[in-house]
Amino acid sequence: xxxxxxxxxxxxxxxxxxxxxxxxxxxxxxxxxxxxxxxxxxxxxxxxxxxxxxxxxxxxxxxxxxxxxxxxxxxxxxxxxxxxxxxxxxxxxxxxxxxxxxxxxxxxxxxxxxxxxxxxxxxxxxxxxxxxxxxxxxxxxxxxxxxxxxxxxxxxxxxxxxxxxxxxxxxxxxxxxxxxxxxxxxxxxxxxxxxxxxxxxxxxxxxxxxxxxxxxxxxxxxxxxxxxxxxxxxxxxxxxxxxxxxxxxxxxxxxxxxxxxxxxxxxxxxxxxxxxxxxxxxxxxxxxxxxxxxxxxxxxxxxxxxxxxxxxxxxxxxxxxxxxxxxxxxxxxxxxxxxxxxxxxxxxxxxxxxxxxxxxxxxxxxxxxxxxxxxxxxxxxxxxxxxxxxxxxxxxxxxxxxxxxxxxxxxxxxxxxxxxxxxxxxxxxxxx
Amino acid sequence: xxxxxxxxxxxxxxxxxxxxxxxxxxxxxxxxxxxxxxxxxxxxxxxxxxxxxxxxxxxxxxxxxxxxxxxxxxxxxxxxxxxxxxxxxxxxxxxxxxxxxxxxxxxxxxxxxxxxxxxxxxxxxxxx
Ligand SMILES: [Zn+2]
Ligand SMILES: [Zn+2]
Numbered sequence: 001x002x003x004x005x006x007x008x009x010x011x012x013x014x015x016x017x018x019x020x021x022x023x024x025x026x027x028x029x030x031x032x033x034x035x036x037x038x039x040x041x042x043x044x045x046x047x048x049x050x051x052x053x054x055x056x057x058x059x060x061x062x063x064x065x066x067x068x069x070x071x072x073x074x075x076x077x078x079x080x081x082x083x084x085x086x087x088x089x090x091x092x093x094x095x096x097x098x099x100x101x102x103x104x105x106x107x108x109x110x111x112x113x114x115x116x117x118x119x120x121x122x123x124x125x126x127x128x129x130x131x132x133x134x135x136x137x138x139x140x141x142x143x144x145x146x147x148x149x150x151x152x153x154x155x156x157x158x159x160x161x162x163x164x165x166x167x168x169x170x171x172x173x174x175x176x177x178x179x180x181x182x183x184x185x186x187x188x189x190x191x192x193x194x195x196x197x198x199x200x201x202x203x204x205x206x207x208x209x210x211x212x213x214x215x216x217x218x219x220x221x222x223x224x225x226x227x228x229x230x231x232x233x234x235x236x237x238x239x240x241x242x243x244x245x246x247x248x249x250x251x252x253x254x255x256x257x258x259x260x261x262x263x264x265x266x267x268x269x270x271x272x273x274x275x276x277x278x279x280x281x282x283x284x285x286x287x288x289x290x291x292x293x294x295x296x297x298x299x300x301x302x303x304x305x306x307x308x309x310x311x312x313x314x315x316x317x318x319x320x321x322x323x324x325x326x327x328x329x330x331x332x333x334x335x336x337x338x339x340x341x342x343x344x345x346x347x348x349x350x351x352x353x354x355x356x357x358x359x360x361x362x363x364x365x366x367x368x369x370x371x372x373x374x375x376x377x378x379x380x381x382x383x384x385x386x387x388x389x390x391x392x393x394x395x396x397x398x399x400x401x402x403x404x405x406x407x408x409x410x411x412x413x414x415x416x417x418x419x420x421x422x423x424x425x426x427x428x429x430x431x432x
Numbered sequence: 433x434x435x436x437x438x439x440x441x442x443x444x445x446x447x448x449x450x451x452x453x454x455x456x457x458x459x460x461x462x463x464x465x466x467x468x469x470x471x472x473x474x475x476x477x478x479x480x481x482x483x484x485x486x487x488x489x490x491x492x493x494x495x496x497x498x499x500x501x502x503x504x505x506x507x508x509x510x511x512x513x514x515x516x517x518x519x520x521x522x523x524x525x526x527x528x529x530x531x532x533x534x535x536x537x538x539x540x541x542x543x544x545x546x547x548x549x550x551x552x553x554x555x556x557x558x559x560x
Pocket of ligand 1: 222250
């Protein structure tokens, strides 16, 4: 099944024409509505009329997460606040969140894109889908929810955190689909097994995303739960989940490229690379009204192909992600920058400025440990004192990143000092 | 009698305790008593030594967090109820014991090391 055959199966030429028309309109729109873009274009002497087609996109300047942060909270919005109907936010490196805003039309398009993805995963109106992403400022829950409603499925808004309730309802409601992070789904499969419910479920499709996972992990999920597991991609700045998803061929993620124009650039030179070559994924939102983004650097590394897929869709496909061009970690679906942990630790006077983040995956759930050195002057000879201190550090970190980390106090001087760029992260998770 | 106790933070890694003892040996610091409080994550080694300042200095140089704490050394008669009497005394004065451990047992006398809330007050209490 294809949700929107007109858009998902257009010829490459038609797609380019559509993208060209939308880009021209977008550039004109941001030039007149967002001071940030106007100034950037003026600085390089670029006028909206200089952009004649999609091939001219390379003339436009890039946008980064820092730009969003610098203009916190609403600086890059292109419409008055009265037209914004929804806000989402993700945690930022300096404690400031990255805020994104949607107009009613933006939400409609978002639901449309998620509907395409859900349909790619074989989900339709006869399905019962549990949405087990977090609901709230995070785009996962509400994003997947609206798309699932759009296709007419029976939506169960589980949110996260209660595996027992989820598995019980999965059986009782006869759930046929689930949307959650892949590591959470593996965890769920274990809970199902422990409870002896594996042969009582009717699950046939899973739409997983919000964190990097391997092809091996995807196959493991398919085998354990006897489902088709699909990789849904998105980032809140660009929209949220639904920017791309893989079809039943599992041969790359189809990008909703009539709405999000993908480019792959060399992260160092920022020049475009050829199809098939790995580089940083850059998105231009072709139709967004609230927070349009021009050439937004995702920092995700991937490659692209524009060849027609065996499923019949002609939309460009990006490969499974091959890492990041920055030091961002994705832990339990949450974006974490080491600098956020660092900033939190600076405010705890008892610890030295050295730290190490150890990320692992235990029983399919991400674990995060932060090792810190105690400042010798704050050393206490009471266990109570050390306990109090680890709690204080844990609190500071959870406030900064929204995740609970295990705190380990180590001997002064025992954390590795390196010359040049310090190593602050040990990621033991395997991505293949 | 109030004395300086040397305490050392020990990561729960094999060999760490041995390293501490090696540093003290190399510094010719003699250990009179020792207690190890440990959790699953780390340990706190508390020591009564003959040269606590030197011990602390050398341990710091070897990369260990350590500190000197005033503790009370209390002699107790080596007979049933001896220790209980001591605890009764501090309880009556509203002094709380944070931790304690044995020091030496010689002949008919024993000593314990105590960390209490109000050290001076506790010291006075025992003199009475
Ligand atoms: Zn499959
Ligand atoms: Zn396909």
